[in-house]
Amino acid sequence: MERSLPLFLESIGYSAWERVFQRPEGYPYYHWLHTLEGEGRFELLGQAVRLTRGQGVLLTPFAPHSYYPASDRWSTIYITFGGAAAEAIMEALHMNSSTIYEEGEGPSFGTLFNDLFRRIERTPSHSDIDVSTDLYYFLMQLRKFGMLNHEPSLSQYYQRLAPIVGWMEEHLADNIGLPEIAAHAQVGIHALHELFQQAFDMSPYSYFIQLRIREAKKIILQHPERALREVAEQTGFNDVSHFVATFRKKEGITPGKYRDLHQTVDQAAVTERRGWSETVGEERVEEAREE
Known part of the structure; x- marks a missing residue:
């Protein structure tokens, strides 16, 4: 077991007849436990909960708990x-708390476990690095399909938002904002905000801006000769300086530098002849200011 890896597996197994456990000091590692058959009682954070088939619990290190059949x-x-990176990974996945999970519409917890167990057991050459990778995948699947506090799983949130995101992608160049998105979705702005926060950890308008920047990058790569003002207009930015500032904030570089990093020698020659810096004076000034 290589403890310096981002994730390492301390133990994995099946208990046909679960016993009584009392751990007032908790357990020194993250601990996942789910019911395959029957029912257990789990005491966590001063509350006793049932743990039936299709339910599991994820415990953080040293969380006091007890459970019994x-x-x-x-x-x-x-x-x-x-x-070494377990806590950071769990924080990034919003899983770094002791919580009860329920199966959603995706793969069952048993299926996720069996996939992990088979990869570990059936491959003789399975290294600690492979196990670390497989464990990370298991956690990602649990995050995606597991339901917390009877709320929809991430997968269910994605399904609910897919038509809205598709509409947003079709209207990247249009002058629309949050009210128009909410009106199309036929939900209130607050409800829409909650949906996007749960699914993408960002507001719907921030997600819309992200889609616009992604489309701008695509246009720049496919048409490096295209004028900066034209790229901005095609992605819903009526003001070039706003486009450049937003692009730089999201990507860390200006559109011009992004283009230069990815174009070929032949494309550079074409771009040089047509020139982004020769399109409009405002564009040239803004590029110089931002860079």
Whole structure:
């Protein structure tokens, strides 16, 4: 077990007859436990909850807890893990808290576990690095398909937002904002904001700007000779200076530098002849100011 890896697997297994555990000091690693058959009682953060088939619990290190069978037979599956980047990864996935999970519409917890277990057990040459990668994939799938506090899973949020995102992609060049997006979605602005925060961890308008910048990058790569003002207009920016400032804020470089980094020698020659700096004086001044 290589503890210097971002993630390492401390233990993994199946308990046909789960026992009574009392851990007032918690467990030193992240601990995933889900019910395969029967029912258990789990005491966490001063509350006792049922853990039935299709439910699991993710515990952070040293979280006080206890659990015991609540049926004649309580069968569980467990995974414990840590790693040099475990806390940072769990924070990034918004999973760094002790929480009860429920299965959503995607793969069952048992399926996710079996996929992980088979990859580890059936490959003799499976290295610690491979295990670390597989464990990360398991966590990503759990984050995507697991439901927290009876709320929809990420996958379900994505499905609900897919038509809205598709409409946004079709109207990148139009002069629209949050009210128009909410009107098309037929939901209130607050409700729309909550949906996007849950699915993408950003506001709907920030996501719309991200789509516009992505489209601008695509145009720049496919048509490096195209004037900067034209690229801005095709992606919904009526003001070139606003486009340049937004592009730089999102990408860390100006559109001109982005183009220069990705174009070929032949494309550079064409661009030089037509020249972004020769299109409009405002564009030349803004590029010089930003760079």
